[in-house]
Amino acid sequence: KNQVEQSPQSLIILEGKNCTLQCNYTVSPFSNLRWYKQDTGRGPVSLTIMTFSENTKSNGRYTATLDADTKQSSLHITASQLSDSASYICVVSEPDGNYQLIWGAGTKLIIKP
Amino acid sequence: SQTIHQWPATLVQPVGSPLSLECTVEGTSNPNLYWYRQAAGRGLQLLFYSVGIGQISSEVPQNLSASRPQDRQFILSSKKLLLSDSGFYLCAWSPGTTSYNEQFFGPGTRLTVL
Numbered sequence: 001k002n003q004v005e006q007s008p009q010s011l012i013i014l015e016g017k018n019c020t021l022q023c024n025y026t027v028s029p030f031s032n033l034r035w036y037k038q039d040t041g042r043g044p045v046s047l048t049i050m051t052f053s054e055n056t057k058s059n060g061r062y063t064a065t066l067d068a069d070t071k072q073s074s075l076h077i078t079a080s081q082l083s084d085s086a087s088y089i090c091v092v093s094e095p096d097g098n099y100q101l102i103w104g105a106g107t108k109l110i111i112k113p
Numbered sequence: 114s115q116t117i118h119q120w121p122a123t124l125v126q127p128v129g130s131p132l133s134l135e136c137t138v139e140g141t142s143n144p145n146l147y148w149y150r151q152a153a154g155r156g157l158q159l160l161f162y163s164v165g166i167g168q169i170s171s172e173v174p175q176n177l178s179a180s181r182p183q184d185r186q187f188i189l190s191s192k193k194l195l196l197s198d199s200g201f202y203l204c205a206w207s208p209g210t211t212s213y214n215e216q217f218f219g220p221g222t223r224l225t226v227l
Contacts, residue, residue, distance in 0.1 A: 004156070034215075043203050043218030044157075089156070101216070103156035 002027040004092050004104035012110045017080055021107045023073040023090030031093040035064050035075045038087045038106065047075070047088075077109075085111045115140035119204050119219035126226055132177075132191040134222050136204030139185065144206040146187040147216065148179055151201040163187060164209065199226045 004025045013019050025033070032051050036044035048057040048064040050073075056065045061078045075088055087106040094100040116139045126132060138144050148160040159172045161179035169179050176195060180188045187204055201223055205216040 041201075041221065041223070043205070043221050045218070046215055049215060101157075101159070103158075105154065105156045 002092070002094065002102050004090055004102050006088075006090050006104040006107050008107060009105075010108040010110070012112060013080055015080060015082055015111050015113050018076065018078050019080060019109065021075045021077075021088050021090075021109070023075070023104060025071050025073070025090070025092045025102070025104075027092040027094060027102050028071065029095050031095045033064075033066055033073050034091045034093070035062070035073075036089040036091060038089060040086070044089055080111050082111050082113060085109060115206075115217065117204060117206055117217060117219040119202075119222055121222060122220065123223045124225070126194050126224065128196055128226055129193045132189070132194050132198070132224070134189040134202055134204075134224075136187040136189075136219055137185055138187075138206045141185070141206070141208065143184060143209050145209050146181060147205040147207070148187065148189045149203040149205065151203060151221075153200075157203065161189070194226045196226050199224055 007022045032049050034049040035047045037047050038044040047059050047062050050057045050064060050066045052068050063076045066073045073090060077084055087108050089106040090104040092102045118137050120135055146163045149157040150160055151157050161169055161171055163169050163181045166181055166184055177191050201221050203221045204219040207216045
């Protein structure tokens with residue numbers, strides 16, 4: 001069964017610190033892997049999308065990495081800000097599917113001042 | 114630019130009552146449309162998707178249904194709500210032609226069935 005697992009389930013860090021969120025998946029083959037940010041009570045917003053041939057993708061202070069051999073991805077947040085408090089969701093797209101996205105449960109990140 | 118609207122934002126309904134959630138997209142044509150449900154602490158679950166008017170595919174058997182009466186309108190319905198239907202419902206759209214299949218989400222509807 002295709003799955004996406006994220007760790008940790010939740011994380012609390014101080015403002016200004018860096019952090020790394022992990023994503024392991026069993027979807028194979030896959031089309032692309034994406035990270036979404038979801039504020040509480042809002043819809044998810046895309047941060048990065050990587051195809052299987054890409055190793056890294058940055059979006060401001062967010063940097064995603066992908067290792068297709070080990071089926072792992074990470075999202076690194078640099079110099080965290082209070083507005084980074086949200087859930088971060090890893091999503092893997094199956095090939096040839098315009099709709100088949102396998103969603104992780106997310107990591108809830110809390111930034112404290 | 115494209116925008117996606119969902120309403121209502123919150124809804125409290127008794128068990129057995131009907132449901133109608135509406136989603137509309139502006140600024141694009143022939144989008145793919147999606148309904149998701151998100152339970153607390155869980156990943157998003159795809160309920161329905163549509164690639165065109167009147168074309169609905171269901172991913173999970175349940176007492177919900179979806180309709181697409183117009184190109185940019187997607188409706189989620191139920192004739193009789195169950196307690197288990199409570200959750201956060203999200204509508205999303207994606208360009209039908211992009212290979213990345215990026216999906217853009219609406220603000221969501223928080224449904225509580227009592």
